[in-house]
Amino acid sequence: LIFLGLESSCDDTAAAIVTGDRRILSSVVSSQADLHEDFGGVVPEIAARAHAERLDLAAEQALSQAGVALRDLSSVAVTAGPGLIGGVMAGVMCAKGIAAGAGLPLVGVNHLAGHALTPRLTDGVAFPYLMLLVSGGHCQFLRVDGPEDFSRLGGTIDDAPGEAFDKLAKLLALPQPGGPAVEAEALRGDPDRFDLPRPLLDRPGCELSFSGLKTAALRLRDRLIAEQGGLRQTDRSDLCAAFQTAVADILAEKSRRALAASPVPLLAVAGGVAANRVIRAALERVTGDRGVRFLAPPLPLCTDNGAMIAWAGIERFRLGRRDGMDLAARPRWPLDERAAPMLGSGR
């Protein structure tokens, strides 16, 4: 099998060629970060337009870098949701055009399934396993039992951790994206000087919360400014270190509970926050204690990319799934449809 995978659900336009025996022949990611920089967040209309302009080129580059012709492809896989609807529609339309033009079947993929199935692409792991998805937009524990069999064990009830890192960076006038900036600043900091809360740790289950942590950091900053007339370098570093340690503690404790509730041989992570070394180390301690394997795919495959979409398409294709020209773009598409409310908000 040879698949073209297209991804355009947020601010990365991505295309990749992946084979059924897990080889990534090419993976092209075109970031729109520069387009949204001045707005302090992704602007959906700008994103949709940029995707529409860039998808064809990304697909062409993926094919040429892989040395693969359209006629060599088995199918085109595309993110059909969840995400910013204009971008998802641009991707679905591009995929339909390629599929119709080349006479190929189409496979619609859930973006979150792409992240959740990545450990099978990178390491060929067997079901079942647990996936902790931690990014700027998501935070959830998924038990993965099959290519279409996901159970959500819990997730954030407010902010995603990446979003919290980004907001902390903003509070402290550090550059965006906040995660890497906070991690670098924290290296010089003392994580014990400030005592930040660990919301929801006193309650059972795998739900998480990060907004209280952010508010506590804001109050601390304002108190320091009021007391000292400004922030010193050490205040920034200590605050970053305390914040990062608190996030790591929360994720570690909830991972311990997720593994206790659902004992599986492997815990995998995906999402940009999985790049954080302190968080990784905390998760490794939790899995090490329980004799569970810990897996963090290479960073370019942890963040949004086309290879994970191609691979999730391959997994669905093998189950006999095909989509037609009526494939719809879905702004919301919970992975665990059994657990999803009929009418709900959020992703």
Ligand code: ATP
């Ligand atoms: P999604 O694709 O889930 O909708 P997204 O596009 O924001 O969300 P990613 O690209 O996976 O997600 O991750 C970006 C987020 O990861 C940002 O919020 C960024 O601050 C955070 N991040 C990146 N590196 C680090 C790090 N070293 N430590 C903590 N957070 C990090």
Ligand code: FE
């Ligand atoms: Fe993503």
